[in-house]
Amino acid sequence: MIIDTHAHLDFPEYKSDLESVLSRAKDADVGCIINVGTSLASSEKSITLASRFKNVYASIGIHPHDASKVSDQNWQTLERLVKDQKVVAIGETGLDYYRNRSPHEDQQRIFHKHLALAKAHNLPVIIHSRDASEDCLRILNEHKNGALKGVVHCFSGTKEIARKCIELGLYISFAGPITFSNANNIREVAKSVPVERILLETDSPFLSPQPKRGERNEPSYLSFIIPVLADIYGLSVNDIKRITTFNAYKLFGIGVPEQEGKVAYAIRNSLYINITNRCSNVCSFCMRETYPIVKGHHLGLKREPTTEEVIEAIGDPTGYDEIVFCGYGEPTERLDVLLAVARFLKSKGKRIRLDTNGHGDLINGRHIAHEFKGLVDTVCISLNAETAEKYEEICKPVFGKKAYPALIQFIKDAKQAIPNVQVSIVESPNVDIERCKKIAEELGVDFRVRKYNVLG
Ligand code: SF4
Known part of the structure; x- marks a missing residue:
């Protein structure tokens, strides 16, 4: 409409x-x-x-x-x-x-x-x-x-x-x-x-x-x-x-309100999967608590969906160029669901991308990057800062000082398991873009600057 x-x-x-x-x-x-x-x-x-x-x-x-x-x-x-x-x-x-x-x-x-x-x-x-x-x-x-x-x-x-x-x-x-x-x-x-x-x-x-x-x-x-x-x-x-x-x-106040808590939602020709609103960061630019809307989709989940419910929400994935685990939350908070749904999608021959804050190892208490081998084609990891101190200031991670070194390690591990690895930062006067770019170059991964407040 x-x-x-x-x-x-x-x-x-x-x-x-x-x-x-x-x-x-x-x-x-x-x-x-x-x-x-x-x-x-x-x-x-x-x-x-x-x-x-x-x-x-x-x-x-x-x-x-x-x-x-x-x-x-x-x-x-x-x-x-x-x-x-x-x-x-x-x-x-x-x-x-x-x-x-x-x-x-x-x-x-x-x-x-x-x-x-x-x-x-x-x-x-x-x-x-x-x-x-x-x-x-x-x-x-x-x-x-x-x-x-x-x-x-x-x-x-x-x-x-x-x-x-x-x-x-x-x-x-x-x-x-x-x-x-x-x-x-x-x-x-x-x-x-x-x-x-x-x-x-x-x-x-x-x-x-x-x-x-x-x-x-x-x-x-x-x-x-x-x-x-x-x-x-x-x-x-x-x-x-x-x-x-x-x-x-x-x-x-006219028309029909957006359905709340979407689990699968399309933007352009990609299908995004929203499995959790939990996250180990509280980034200063994040709107998930106050306004969980992305490109007209309401992502505030009333409860977390099961694997079966996620697959049901996906429906027929045939027409999409790519399936992206993203949403307003950190997908590796629900690693079991993420892997199970990725297996289902791979069985259908889909390209899969994972957007993550890179805290998966700390969240799950083990090194997890190798578990994505053969399932995830691209991983985008939010670097967000050129130093651990600045990262703590911007992202307020629940893991404190451990967060930044863990995400750098995750980037290194991801390179061994996932074909395309990209790190990103959100454009901000506080962040040294050139230094972040250099970190990406040294790690041998792609680098992307995202616009502040532009999601999806
Ligand atoms: S990592 Fe993403 S979901 Fe988590 S607080 Fe930051 S912007 Fe929000």
């Missing part, structure tokens, strides 16, 4: 064929649509649409173009509308200094009112910002106090502005223009935005994506935007669908 977080289906363009538009949206897997009000009348129509169609939700607000026309009475009506149970957001609101249809002071005053209304009702805000980034960010900053949440829709700003919006906790959505052949700039900006912060939108009836450019837009055309985003992020179409649907659920 995918979610169009921004459409204007109350516009006259859909007067004659709204039912067909919604039917095509359903066929294209669009499970929810947020109809975004641009005026008082359009906000009322959004609510009417939402009451007619189960999968349509309403956002209410007055576009900055009409800011100078908003009367006290209009505002009171909007405050009454906000109580409708299908209203999931406030907007679209913001600033438009491109068309300048209302004086800037009026636009800013009404933007403030929308933000206050959104916070008062704990709703996200849908922000329109055109040629007005500086004032827009200033006003948003004045409202940031933990309760501010929302999305900058149809983003057209720079990487720097995107970064500031992300820091404010906002989401960013890209509409049809991201598909245009001359839109390399927007695609470059999108690349800088964490995929965990993007949303899908069409802005129907405007901004149709390629190859429908120039025609009336509709929610089913999300299918032209998703492959472009997949290409930008190096992910699959299914990954983008799942991640953006999860993001929309988080922000607007």
Whole structure:
């Protein structure tokens, strides 16, 4: 299921064929649509649409173009509308200094009112910002106090502005223009935005994506935007669908929550296996206790699965390029399950990778690397620091001073048993990348730097 977080289906363009538009949206897997009000009348129509169609939700607000026309009475009506149970957001609101249809002071005053209304009702805000980034960010900053949440829709700003919006906790959505052949700039900006912060939108009836450019837009055309985003992020179409649907659920509370505690989960064309949330490290960058989500998959296990349950969760592994033991926890904490499942997968001819913190010997009280011979094709070991002291500081291992020498020994042993051995570090100003690289070279293994907060 995918979610169009921004459409204007109350516009006259859909007067004659709204039912067909919604039917095509359903066929294209669009499970929810947020109809975004641009005026008082359009906000009322959004609510009417939402009451007619189960999968349509309403956002209410007055576009900055009409800011100078908003009367006290209009505002009171909007405050009454906000109580409708299908209203999931406030907007679209913001600033438009491109068309300048209302004086800037009026636009800013009404933007403030929308933000206050959104916070008062704990709703996200849908922000329109055109040629007005500086004032827009200033006003948003004045409202940031933990309760501010929302999305900058149809983003057209720079990487720097995107970064500031992300820091404010906002989401960013890209509409049809991201598909245009001359839109390399927007695609470059999108690349800088964490995929965990993007949303899908069409802005129907405007901004149709390629190859429908120039025609009336509709929610089913999300299918032209998703492959472009997949290409930008190096992910699959299914990954983008799942991640953006999860993001929309988080922000607007619509759609279906992700199934909790996934044991087997796909990213790109690899299948990941999550057998435990236990770990002998407490890395400073680890989110497993607070937010166990990876690329839209919820990995917080309610209990650890048995070998049989893991195999059942894997199902038919035929189509995957690689099976990876990873998850939010250290797989060698459950060495017996890991080996049994690896044997099953090898019997099916699968390539297997193990992501580990390298503490397996300490955890199991014996040297374990040789036990992976013939089962694991690649092992990725988190080195994370150039010295034992720094490792202790960053990873806070339960094994204390023994941890770093043990992981170095594990790397050496793994070289004898596993065809491909790689060590990795997480990019951080505290870590000396060159020294870590040198350690890898001396050990004769591959080296990789992972981006902070990018998982999967
Ligand atoms: S080793 Fe991995 S799972 Fe364990 S604390 Fe560090 S990041 Fe988290």
